[in-house]
Amino acid sequence: MALDRRGFLKFVAGGVIGTGLTPLPWKLTDDISIWTQNWPWIPHIPDGEINSAPALAKLGQPEYGILVSKVKGSPILARGNPNHPLSQGGIDPLAASSVQLLHSPARIRQPMRKKNGAFQAISWEQAIQEIAPKLSGLKGQKNKVACVSGDETSSTNEILAGLLQGLGSEKFFFHPGETTLYHHIWQKIMGGRGHLGFDLPGADLVLSLGPDLLESWGNAVSQQYLFGQGTFRLLYAGPVQNNTAAMASRWIPVHSDALGHLALALAYHILKKRSPPRQNLSGFRQLHRYVRHNYTPLEAQKKTGLEEATIQSLAGELLQARRPLVLPGSLSGSCDVSGFDLYCGFCLNLLLDRLNTAGGMQCIPEPPKVVPGAPSWSKMLSGDLLAELRRIAQGSTEAPELMLFYESNPVYSLPDSKLTRKALEKIPYKVSFSQFMDETAATCDLLLPQHHFLERLDDAFTPFSSAAANYSVGLPVLEPVHSTRSTPDLLLDLSGKLELDLGAESYETLLKEKAGLLDADWGKLTSGGMWRNNTVVSQDRLELWNDRISRMLGQDRERPDKYQVHMVPQTDRRTGSPRTAIPPFGLKTLREEELEQNTFFIRLNRQTARKNGVREGSLVKIVSPEGTCRAKVNLDEGVMTDAVVVPLGFGHTYWDQFSRGKGDNALQLFGIRCESGSGMCHCSTPRVRISKIEAAR
Amino acid sequence: MSESMQIHEHFQIKWGMVIDVDKCTGCGACQVACQAENNIPPSQQSFDRLRSVHWLYVYKLENGRPYPESDIAYLPRPCMQCGNPSCASVCPVIATTKDEEGGIVSQIYPRCIGCRYCMAACPYHSRVFNWFDPVWPKGMEKTLTPYVSVRPRGVVEKCTFCHHRFQLAKRRARAEGRDPHHLKEDEYIPACAEACPTGAIAFGDLHNPEHKVHQLSRSEHAFRILERLGTEPQVYYLSRRPWVRRQGDNYVQKDQQRGE
Amino acid sequence: MLDEPLLPEGVQRCSPARFLVWITLLVAVVIWGAVAAFLIFGWGLGVTGLNNYFGFGLWITFDLAVIALGAGAFFSGFLKYILGIDELKNIINLAVIVGFLCYSGAMMLLVLDIGQPLRAWFGYWHANVHSMLTEVIFCITCYLIVLTIEFIPIILENRQIHKISLFRNLAHNFHIVMPLFAAVGTFLSFFHQGSLGGMYGVLFGRPFALREGFFIWPWTFFLFILSAIASGPVFTMLISRLMESFTRRSLVPYSTKELLGKISGFLLCIYLFFKFLDTWAWATGVLPRSGFSFEEMFNQVYGQWLLWLELGLCGVVPAIMLVVPTLRSRPGLLYAASFLTCAGVVVNRFVFTVQTLAIPVMPFDQWYTYIPNWTEWATSAMVVSYSAIVVSLAHRYLPLFPKERQLNA
Known part of the structure; x- marks a missing residue:
């Protein structure tokens, strides 16, 4: 073939121009830019109107109202609720993950039964057939059924405790934490009435003796809000410059076993400079004598490791403040605080005259009871799970035949896990209502998964550290993702089968009844509002000194x-x-x-x-x-x-x-x-x- | 710096942040809110600044003194939305620009070719690359928001001050017959500022005297990070602690003013 | 020999079997790199050692280094066709091929390096005229086309292809227009060598790279051009020396090599003069203004030794060796000096790419060390291997060196 140079160049040029004139390259490049934005394996985002619904964050302390944004009914985001007084628009990183937890790979998707060491999925009918005869067989036998609840604020506790009572058991326990410990010291040791709350919004000086109140103690979100508003001066005493200490005006480094001593060392100066508290406190003289004797500057220095001047200046700040508040408590926001430390902290507040007054410790009344057979709130709080597990492990108490775990994961989150495991192994049949396959659920024989809190109706009565009695209700914001069931409703169903009357048809009627007793507006509660009542309980038998206290101090x-x-x-x-x-x-x-x-x-x-x-x-x-x-x-x-x-x-x-x-x-x-x-x-x-x-x- | 390197755009509105470092407890709510809002995938590893996809990182600053004189601070770092961004001018394909009223530096994912030149240019490490395709555990993709498209592997991304919220706020203002360029305080705030429990993150128009950031950014305690490089960040920080302010920039021995 | 008819006339080549073994070895390396490339395209750049701090790494260093060393192509072309230094005809073919390989290899790595290779053409369609990288994209691709055009007539010189009149005519015509392409190539190459330097000089967020400059061009723009043209000629010469030792045949007269060494030496002196000036201005101007001291630019890993290595051992030392005639007349010294020159440029490109990114700019940030992983090494080795294959084939089948017959007679 004869192709001269000119011909060749013409062919090449023609080819290039010709291809350029066809839609091919243009279509191809256009397509490439579209393809590279739409790979099939990249998830697509939803489209549709966005609306938001109020909900209640129930992931354990702190609990407060949140808002959940939804697209076509599907939740996408959790945000703080500016209208809920316990949130004021803030949110913590865990609650902000609420929506993602709905789809956690750890969710238990349906009831399960353990067979030959492995879980097998069963239907709800099968599950009820499994548990009902077991419970009915134990009915009437004393303390054969036990229960641990990790949700301190829900009315589900009343149903659980009421069911146990009906079956003849008093073994209802809360997962140990500050609520139970504060209750123990305040009511059982000091003879106080009501439940302690702390009016941080009213305080102008807060001395934290250990609690990491901007991270883990009480309602950290609400405390962070107050801190941001600058309503109080913050002093922190503790062994580490945690987030609270870093933000505080002053960090006083004190080892954790000296925090109680620091409180009494401060009490020494306060007793010296200030007239006795207005309230007539029984045992004031004995305490006065004890402190004057044992917490002289020299002793205090030895016991706290702090310089005398530091203690003195700290006491000075407390004395100068108009509304000081001392917070004793756990460094990690759980049960790592001794009765001694709590007692010392409470005493300091009492000596500063900070009881039932603005910015002080508040005694919050008992919540109303709606399940007729259920024990009182104080009774429910007085169970000591750690003591019980210890007794079971040691064999000094007979292990129950059946144990229920509600919102509690003791295998993971209790101290001395060897002892916990040993105790739990002695219990022949264990049931977990957990939404997630946690360490405790894994040891159970039957799993009856509760809805995720965004899928269920639930309430919260006065979460720990609240300044006053309050009540919030959360409505479900979506249909359950998995085949789960509301535990309180399931328990009410079961109680019918066991011929026990828990006084309500459904959880909803029960909560409405509770709202009615509180005189709270159901409509307001379910639209993200909160009921609140500032009534405090006056004290008539408070003791600063008794045998138990003197033994506690002496140890x-x-x-x-x-x-x-x-x-x-x-x-x-x-x-x-x-x-x-x-x-x-x-x-x-x-x-x-x-x-x-x-x-x-x-x-x-x-x-x-x-x-x-x-x-x-x-x-x-x-x-x-x-x-x-x-x-x-x-x-x-x-x-x-x-x-x-x-x-x-x-x-x-x-x-x-x-x-x-x-x-x-x-x-x-x-x-x-x-x-x-x-x-x-x-x-x-x-x-x-x-x-x-x-x-x- | 030569003239041509600077992008001189003068906007009527300058969205900015003033972060009070003394109020940041490092709780991490802002980071979680940011991830959820902007469809940033979860990771099975803890934070890895070399590989994690993140828009907002909270640095822990230390004063370097021995116990008991030590002090710490937390410094959340979004994109600085620089007035003179080092990233925008270097992008070969105009995938990142500062050309919209409000002064937010955009990032156009479908345009980005993934050359990472912008990452080399940004001294704040505000930009991250998608080293792999994003993965959500099965079912969790249902929580994707409609605000920001999911980015495939191979593109760079960064904080946009939740730009979609700006769009929504403008749309709302227009619908109500108001001037979309004169939004009220807090009518448009990013997810991080909204989530912050202590209110450490203030957000608004730095030019608008009605917005609190206008005053805050002029505080004697205000500083910006690496101001000396001429990036003109639109994110300000506040701290009453001199050692924190000093960590905002670099100083040599002979510098008279040392950020205190 | 089996492929006897394809070999250039009157030269000796190794046996086809031996050649095949050699090529097989190289192909094995290419396959290794291809596996890495497959992983990168399949799973994403996460399989490499690159990260959010080191968005640029081995590949960019490699690209910049080979593009600088490949400058031998345009610069030899410029010297031969534009300035008319005829001596260079002895090596010009090799210079073109080396240039072509450097640029095409760099392009291959760039395709791997960008996160969205399918969008590579956005550089043209959505070009940002303010970005130095845009200039680089345009110039590199255009110059690669020029190099391809320059490479074609060399291929057409093959004994069998040359027999076809069409190709013979084509080759002839190509040769006639070659000065034009040399000029175009010079222009393009000049600009992107500069723009590659400019890319770093404009990074005002990175005090290590930042430079002042002239009009829109930071000083690195000019320094990169100078260092490229200083090292390019000796790099081509080193390749020819490498080929000579592999084939055990003389290919290029020593006088040509010496000439290239002399050219490089003088250019290196000019470069170093400005580079020292620039380093001084940077250390006393840019750095303190940004709040940094000179010492803060280095740590235990990226130490000052890198700077002294680049400017001293790989700068001043080879410059002297190349400029002083008595020294460069000794082959050993000439080659050593050439190697040091090339190494200096590589170090320079490395520090600008990696050290720039390793230095913490925010006071509360920290140093990071970049370690490329096997995927980056494998793909880089693939490019080297691909280049070796092309050079081997070209040497075997094309009359690259006009003096070869004469030198081995």
Whole structure:
């Protein structure tokens, strides 16, 4: 073929121009730009009108109203509710993950029964057929059925406790926490009436003796709001510069076992400078004598490790403030506080005349009872689960035949997990109502999954730390995602089968009745509002001194020599709550110095590190008398010398990929300590030993 | 810096943030709210600044003093929406611009070719790359919001001050017959500012004297990060602590003023 | 020999079997790289060692280095066709091929490097005239076309192809218009070498890279051009030396090599003069203004040794060796100096790419170290291997070196 140069060039040029004139390249490039935006494996976003519905965040303390945005009925976002007084528009990172938790891979999708060690899905009919005869067989036998509830505010507790009562059992327990501990000290030891609340909005000076009130104590969201508004001056005493201490006007470093002593050391100065409180307090003279004798500046310095001037200036601040408030409590917002510390804190408030007054401790009345057979609220709070588990494990109490777990995960979130496991193993039949496959559910024989709180009707009566009695109701915002059932309604159904009268047809009528008794507007409650009543209970038999108190004050703490470092537990809502694990979005907010791959970090200062032969990033073993954890070291000068911060919320063994195997569960380091005098069992923050793990092969 | 590097756009509105560092408890609500609002996928790993897709990161600052003189602060870092963005001018395909009234630096995902030049240009590390395709656990994709499209792998993304909320606020104002360029205080705020329980994040028009950020940004305690580089950030920080303010920029020995 | 008719006339080549083994080895490396590329396209850039801090890494360093070293093509073309230095005809063919390989290899890595390769053409369609990268995209692609056009007549010189009149005519005509392409290439290349430097100089958020400049061009714009033309010629010469040692045949007269060394040496001196000036101005101007001290630009990993390596051992030392005639007349010293020159440019491109990004700019940020992973090494090796294959084939089947017969006679 003869093709000359000109011909060739013509052919090439013609080809190029010709192709350019056809739609081919243009269509192709256009298509490419469309394709690259619409790959089929990339999820599409929904389209439709966005509306929002009020809901109630029920993930454990704190509980408050939220707003849920929905598209075509499907929830997409959880936000704070500016109209709910417990939220005021704020939200914590766990509640902000509410909507994602609906679709957590850990959700239990239908009832399940354990057969040959493995769970098998069953229908609700089968589930009821399984549980009803078991309960009916135990009916009338004393204390054969027990129950643990981790939801301190829901009326479901009344149904649970009422059902137990009907079956002949008084073994209703709350998952131990500040609510139960404060109750124990206030009512049983000090003879107080009502339930303690703290009027932070009314205070002008807040001295926190331990509680991380901007992160984990009480209603942190509401406290954060108040802090942001600058309504009070914040002082923090504790072993670590946590978020509260960092924000506070002053951080007074005190080891956690000296916080009670600090309260009494301050009481010394207050008693010296101030006339006795107006309220006639029985035992005032004895306490006065005890403090004057045992907390002289020299003694105080020895007991608290603080300079005299520091204590004096702190006392000065308390005396100068118009409405000071002292908050004793747990460092991690759970049960790691002794009766001694609580008592000392309460006393300080009483000596400052801060009871039932604006900005002080408030005595909130008992909530009304709607389930006729149920015990009173105070009675329900007085069960001591830790003591019971200890007795069961030791064999001094007969284990119940059947145990119900509602919104509680004791296998994971109780101290001394070996003891807990041992006790639970003795119980032949266990039932969990958990929405999620948690560590406790995994040990159960029957799973009757409750709706996620956004799928159910539920209420909250006066969450812990509230300044006054309050009541909120949350309506479901969507149809259940899985085949779950409302536990209270299920229990009411079951009670019918067991021929027990719990006084209500459905949970809804029960809650309406409760609202009626409170004189609260149901319409307002269900549209995101809150009922509130400022009535306080006056005290007539309050005791600052009695036998139990003197024994509690007199006791010495055992200090095993080989454990030198004070352990400081810390809770962070980004890693969930005792009821939930790390939420999907929470995991990503954990910084590199908090969790690296699957190893979590403990924090200690350089001096402590040197003393223990570890360095930044060292892989270490933390050993307590109860257990061992593996972690890496993060040097943090905001931790007292000889103290180590161990974060909680890690080390789940069930749940989902966002929490399983992430770090170790520090709770296994904690022990259970039953205090003489108060008789109260609580989680003890032990001393630990830190040792470097030789480069693992 | 040569003249041509600067993009001189003068806007009537300048959306800005003033973050009170002394009020930030580092709780992380803003980060979660941001992820949920903007369809940022969850991750099975903790935060990894080298790989995580994130728009808002909360830095932990330390004063570097030994115990007991130590002090910490938390510093949330969104996109600075620089008045003179180092990223926009370098993008070869105009996938990121600062050309809309309000001064928000846009990021156009369908346009981005993923060259990452903008990431090299941004000293704040506000920009992240999608190293893999995003994955939601089965069912969780139902919680995707209609606000922001899901980004595939291979594109860069960053905080947009929840730009969609600006659009919604403008639309609402128009529907009510008001001037969409004169929004009221808090009529448009990003998800992080809305979620913040302490109210540490204030948001508004820096030019508008009726908005609180106007005053706050002029506070003697206000500072911006890396102001000396000339990026003109529209995010201000507040702290009454000199050591925090000093960490906002770099200083050499002979500098007279050292951020205090 | 089996492929005897395809070989250029009058030269000796190794046996086809031996050649096949060599090519097979190279193909194996290409396959290794292809596997990595497949993973990258399949799963995303997450499989590489790149990250949010080091958005640019080995690939960009490699691209910038080979583009600088490939400058031998345009610069030799410029010297031969525009300035008429005829001596360079002995190496010009190789220079063109090396240039073509450098640019096409860089393009391959760029396609891997961008997150959305299907959108690569957006650079033209949605071009941002303010971006130095836009200039780079335009110039590199255009120049690659120019290099392809320059490469074609070399292919047409093959003994069998040359027999076909159409191709013979085509080759002839190509040769006639070559000065034009050399000029176009020079223009394009000049600009994108500069723009590559400009890319870093404009980063006012990164004090390590930031430079002042002239009009819209930061000083790095000019420094990158200078360093490229200083290193390009000796790089081409080093390739020819490498080929000589592989084939055990003389291919290029030493006088040509020496000439290239001399050219590089003088250009390197000019470059270094400005580079030292620039470094001084940067350390005493840009840095303190941004609040940084010179020491803060370095850490244990990215230490000052890199700077002294680049400017001293790989800068001043080879410059002297190349400029002083008695030194460069010794082959060993000439090649060593050439190697150091090229290494200096690589270090320069590396620090601008990686160290720029490693330095914490926010006071509360920290240093990070970049370690490329195997996917990046494999794909880079694939490009090197691909280039070796093309050079091997070209050497075997094309008359690249006009003096080869004479030198080996």
